Amino acid sequence: MKKLVVIGAGMASGRVLEHLFEADPAAYDVTLFNAEPRGNYNRIMLSPVLSGEKSFEEIVTHDDDWYAQNNVTCRFGEAVTGIDRDRKVVIGANGEVEYDKLVIATGSAPFIIPVPGKDLPGVVAFRDLDDVDKMKEAAGGRGRAVVIGGGLLGLEAAAALRLQGMDVTVLHLMGHLMERQLDESAGFLLRRDLENRGIEVKCQASTAEILGTDKVEGVKLTDDTVIPADLVVMAVGIRPETTIAKAAGVEVGRGIQVDAQMLTSDPDILSVGECVEFNGQLFGLVAPLYDQAKVVAATLTEYKTEFVPKELSTKLKVTGCDLFSAGDFADGEGREDIVFRDPARGIYKRLVIEDNKVIGAVFYGDTADSNWFFGLIKDGTDISEMRETLIFGPGFQGGATADPMAAVAALPLDAEICGCNGVSKGQIVEAIQGGATDLAAIKAVTKASASCGTCTGLVEQVLGVTLGDDFVIPAAQSMCGCTDLTHEEVRRLIKSQELKSMAAVHQELGWKTSCGCHVCRPALNFYLLADWPVEYQDDPQSRFINERKHANIQKDGTYSVVPRMWGGMTTPDELRAIADAAEKYNVPTVHVTGGQRIDLLGVKGEDLPDIWADLNKAGMVSGHAYAKGLRTVKTCVGKDHCRFGTQDSTGLGIKLEKKLWGSWSPHKVKLAVSGCPRNCAEATCKDIGVVCVDSGYQIGVGGAAGMDVKETERLADVASEQEAIDLATAFMQLYRENAKYLDRPYKWIAKVGLDWVKERIVDDLDERRALIERFELSQSIYQKDPWAEHVAEIADTYKPLADFQLEAAE
Template sequence: MNSVPRQRLVVIGNGMAGMRTVEELLARAPVRYDITVFGAEPHPNYNRIMLSSVLAGEKQIDDIIINPRAWYTQNAITLHAGDAVIGIDAKTKTVTAASGLRVAYDKLLLATGSKPLMPPLPGLDLPGIVTFRDIADIDKMLAAAEAKQRAVVIGGGLLGLEAAWGLKRRGMPVALVHLMPTLMERQLDTEAGTLLQRDLDERGLHFFTSGQTERIIGSERAEGVALADGRTVPGDLVVVAIGIRPNVDMGKAADVDINRGILVGDDMATSDPDIYAVGECVEHNGQVFGLVAPIWEQAKVCAARLAGDTVASYVTPALSTRLKITGIDVFSAGKLAAEDDGDEEVVFRDAAKGVYRKLVVRGNRLVGAVLYGDVADGGWYFDLIKGNKDVAEMRDRLIFGQGFADQDCCGGSKAGLNVAAMTDDTQVCGCNGVSKGAIVKAIGEKGLTTLDEVRAHTKASASCGMCTPTVQAILSFVTGSDAAAPEVMCKCTDHGHDHVRHAILDQRLKTMADLREALGWKTADGCAKCRPALNYYLLCAWPGEYVDDYRSRFINERVHANIQKDGTYSVIPRMWGGVTTPAELRAIADVADKFNIPTVKVTGGQRIDLLGVKKQDLPAVWGDLNQAGLVSGHGYAKGLRTVKTCVGSEWCRFGTQDSTALGIKLEKMMWGSWTPHKVKLAVSGCPRNCAEATIKDIGIICVEAGYDMVIGGNGGIEVRVTDPLTRLTTEAEVLEYSAAFMQLYREEGHYLERTAPYLERVGLAHIKARILEDDAGRKALYARFLFAQSFAQDDPWAERAGGGVDAHEFQSLAVVS
């Protein structure tokens, strides 16, 4: 029996709309077509709406790639990137590219996107003028930022504001010129637009509203803009971001019907039944498109039709708007103001918190919403608008959000969890067009249990991150576990530890000020709970770049001493693996005599503790100890404390390996590594386990065949015995595997979370997968640990252990908590 030959599908446009259609088509009819894709840009498919995040330094180009080149290969798609189509012959059904390549088609998909609107201004052809549409534009703007130039952005809509903010984040002075009196007038009412301008003005952007650009200033290159009212705005870079218009060039080449855009019917076909079109290039029922939500729906309908569905029809969905400026939350949907006599506006303002809400109600139906400062209920309001739901029963509580509106007069909940009230078609992730139903289905079918798994399988929350709390809530709701919900760090933020750590890396945040601004911290300087955590997370993420903020450390870490109940301090010099020398003992004894230290005690970690040191003596005590070669034992630190050893094979008749020497090697490799909480190690020379390795964060038990590595022990109030990880054969393996586990804990642990609760939270299987099953990943963790250590052991804090801080600084230190 002969198989049906594949038809030939040619896609012109390698952007989001075209490739989303191809993805949907492959899901429906994976072998129906041989697919050829032409793209004008030399890149694989990327998320164009995340260009603002790249410009702001929050993401890299690689981070916004949707379909890498390997995806095209895996799906047998022929990609011609950087080779634009210049001609279409609809009679012979062929397309011709700029390279001269000619390709025949049975079906043709036009997904050519849009072009930036360019006003007819004198000087618009000067060097230094750039639009904001693609990666090439980003490269030009980044080059200008690197040269420390000034920028003028023309346009105060979504695109212009995101361009202005991105350039500001790159360190450029930025002025924004907008024709209208308030910003984003198509998406926000006057009140919200005014609040937005106020907040952006406080962030350092300069605004020229009611400003009609008359011409570009400059003769050899752009030097700014001149406004019709006589004002001038200087700038070395002029970004034009006033809007877009459909790119209909290929529609003209194909001789299909065109108005403002390429005209399509409900089936997404053009006037030529073998030519389809999707995205910003199309016009449907008199409407053109610039947001992703309707384009994702177009992709579904077009793919269904190409797959043979004769029923699928496109209906323009209701639209909502969000602004991707970190730390500023804006949402709007439907009507921005009352339009009919029967319309009512319900308004809530909280000036102190910068919160504004306006709802437009028509005949007990919500028809519009504008939210500023707190947009958590935006999705719920959007569902009410889309569903044309009767809100009469909750009318008096509607403005306060779902949490209040769902309660009856006795305080009981009518709808239960917010997630339960969401319909399956509720769009959760606008960047990637992922609905609640798609997330729920993936969690159920694939057994997903973590946010990272949901991101990997659905792309929800994988781009700008604004939907992360909703995705977390859905995950928690479906799995029935509160573990999926993020633990809020403190009262200063609504974010959990994992979200903050992801944001630091994804948005390349490298100072506490940038981090608090980017994530919308509620208090300007944070608090005693979040400051140490943020300091650690930044230090862990950017070794060698981030400057440790000592003022965000606890007093014990700052003075290298433990405060005691009588107000004195204890000082613990480090003894590598519990081994000392007569010279070190003499130095400790001399210090105890010189400063009248009342108590000298051997600790449980095989070190000597000097107790009762006066605060004013701490610098001199450390100075004398340092001269004897003794460094801080960090008996107070959120870092490596001790590596306890027994005498092992060197002295013990039962010893199988040299546990003392191995313990010293581990301690010298790891000392100075800041961690989420204190870390203790032990190396026992035989299975008799005299060093108590089975209640340490990392334990090594020497056996005849090598070394058993165990992890996650805790000898504190809640004793936890370690879990066995693996058996190793050489000391080199012990060092590599131990450092890899330590780095994994450093990168994934929550601040003030010991390895025992960390292990229980992520699971032993997860750690084994990262350390044992992924050789390349383990070696990468080991390399990152050594890289961080190359800075840690040379950092100023290490010198402080030797008295590198004068008495005046010690006197001025304040306890963090």
């Protein structure tokens, strides 16, 4: 009888032996090595073992009896130390075994990220039963676990540890979970479901260090966040385990290279499983491994067949998280999307169509028909006939159209519709059922939309949803082509539904495009950072170039640079530094702006970080002359010099600018402080203008001197400087929280009314204080010099990716 040696008792080699004994039980005398002290078991069921839903015995695929029946010599718990191909022997720790044919099935090894502390007790991978035992022991059903890696394996580990009663945090380097299998929308829903079951998820989290002395105590991220941990699970990825094959001189690329018969470069050695590379491809899911196993058994019994990789699909084995992905779901030339979103049920389905065939699919929340769609992908079925109703699945013909009111219909009854008067959807529905069947009646009965009016559209939609065809909603201007909702409705829903990411807005509000457009993205980015300063991560790619590069783009593609001059004050040193910078960077135009500062025009994009670094060195920071945010505080010289000055207008201007700078707002905001009613600083045409008088300060708001010219309206007269600063700050925050993106304050006040503003920040002292506190919280994150930050962190991105000009010259 010929001798077969198999190295590695994994899922692939288990299948090989089954097929082999089926085809010809007498063909080989088999010896099976396994470094783990046990035989074949179903490795993909390790997560239920970890969670306690299954026992190890339940996932064993081949027990001692099976090996005995098939005369397999088991050498479990014995590592193979080498292969001598000349003598055709495998060298084990306890002695050599001869072979005629050898199957290498060494599988894969977990990738351990090379950070300090990776070897501490309590840091484990998630590959085999020993890892599971270590985790269970470390967990003891309590404590905190950090799982590094938000892919399939990491999330299964996280869910299992959570079921074991641990507090679990998942750290994921990419922007959304399972990015290889899911698009952003599905990734968002998955994240929400995991968070609902108490698992904390941090994306774009890069691990810097694992902390601890005798054992793991925490994980430190590159942004210096520290997460305490009693257990750290590394599940960032796997790599083929090829050490033995490589040492034996078998050809190895990323994996052990095999042909379609699963033969390696040595015709007597075959390989199977996660350790192989076929046509440049690696394999991590079980389906292709089983296909390979069939081919290995065939080759061993000299029956010629071929391994052909098939389309793959993925499902996550986490109870309650229903997701499915298959095929290719990237956008592409000639590809079209069919997207279905049902926010109420948390369902997202996306099909990618090319040449009338389904080539990719991502489903979340409802995967009942996934096999049918997977069949369409595998078979390349022509779907042109059923395209209209395709997304609804195999059982559906006749079709329904997407409902533009779905988002409002999906709101729970306790969701707040009118923020001013605290009116919920339920109260409005009750009023409608009580006979209030139009907007005016709702306003009268519930007060909803009776104050600032920005929720009018939503109230109308609640009327529409409740009354059906009996109510015709007046047409309103939608935000852009991506949605039917208006800016005001989107703002309101971001608050009431607590939407804290762009993907959340897109999914929950039924966005019609996959990632928005240049109109909605900057607006959403602002709304999210204004409403959720702590939770939301600013997205530079959703900002207009000026705010992304912190400089104003000019018509020739160069930029202008304007350093801040607090309250219009400067010094000889600052002026010298500006002059030096202008010369050093060949600035063609130096201009004094209307906001009392100096504009350097014509700076090349590549030079921006260098000129900023020079200006930073002289103590200057960005003037945000490019921002939808605080621009300038213009002042006159006040009572220090002017014979008419009544107060320290310059000092107040500087204090206001130091308080408000760095904040983002719906549109630009300009301030001025004049020292007397002669108003040399032109404070009465600013967004916020202060005119000093003997008795104190007159605060005006909503002025304009641009496309429209408008005098400020008086907000209040106050006696002290502190009150003036408080009112300006509270006004800024009220504007930030409520105005439509790209409405200057005067346009916003025209909509909500000055009285509404006064009620909140002049009359209601608690509200004023709360607004100031929220502003200060936001400033704790956003009040920083973006120039210094970009110089330190991303200066390289201002340079070209590559430069072929020089090469051509050489």
